[in-house]
Amino acid sequence: MxxxxxxxxxxxxxxxxxxxxxxxxxxxxxxxxAPRRRLLRPAVLAPVLGLAAAAAVALPLLVGGGDPAYAVTDNPDGTVRIQINEVRDADKLEADLRAKGMSVVVDYVPKGKKCSPQPRAARFLPEEEAPLYVVPDGKDDGPGFVIDPRVIKDGQTGVLEFSVFDDPDDPVRVAAIWARVAEGAVADCTLVDTTEPPLSH
Structure with missing residues (x-):
């Protein structure tokens, strides 16, 4: 023109x-x-997985590559912080928590697997009745997550199942946790194949 x-x-x-x-x-x-935006890799791989129904929650800043494999810290309010640095030594973490007087079982559940049998106990208490996992209140933004062992009463056992993505090229290891309190004995976790979302119960 x-x-x-x-x-x-x-x-x-x-x-x-x-x-x-x-x-x-x-x-x-x-x-x-406009500034060029750099895509950042999220620290959490899984979304909140039914917190109210199953207490499976997304966890920030649980990254691999650390030594030792985990850290356990007693908080002044009676709760306990657990930071997973590397997906190994689940039995030792369980033993250390039991040495602190906490009746718990700890299992790492890889992607595409689940614990069998399900359910692992005769009865799990509703999350509202025994909130083992302490939901962050916004003031606590440290790495790891917090549990309240005081909700585990005599004859009960806390169950901590971690959904893990064990990729040596990926520092993010733990995607979510399923934390509930069981009455009575808890069956050992036998890993079986599944196509269900992580930590589905």
């Missing part, structure tokens, strides 16, 4: 053409000013 052609356009078409050109110029200018 020549300048003469543009001058001969009807007034309405000329105005639309001018608005289009100005819009394109502004759009390109904004794009040039």
């Amino acid at each position: 020549t300048w003469n052609d543009e001058r001969d356009l009807p007034e309405g078409r000329h105005r639309l053409l001018k608005e289009f050109v100005m819009t394109e110029i502004e759009h390109k200018a904004q794009k040039a000013r």
Whole structure:
């Protein structure tokens, strides 16, 4: 289109053409000013997995590569923080928690697996009745997660199942936790194949 052609356009078409050109110029200018956003790898691989129903929750900042494999810290309010640094030594973590007086079982459940048999105990208490996992209140943003062992009474056992993605090239190891209190004995976890979402019970 020549300048003469543009001058001969009807007034309405000329105005639309001018608005289009100005819009394109502004759009390109904004794009040039906008900072390039870098895609960050999320620290948590799984979403909240039915917290109210199954107490399976997404965990931030549980990353691999550390030594020792985990850390256990007593909080002043009686709760206990557990930080998983590497997916190993589940039996030792369980033993250390039991040495602190906590009746718990600990299992790592890889992607595509689940614990069998299900359910692993005759009865699991509702999460509202025995909230083993302490939901963050926004003030506590440290690595790991917090449990309240005081909700485990005599004759009961806490069950901690961790959904893990054991990829040596991926520092993110623990995706979610299923934390519940069982009455009576808890069956050993035998890993079997599954196509269900992680920690489905």
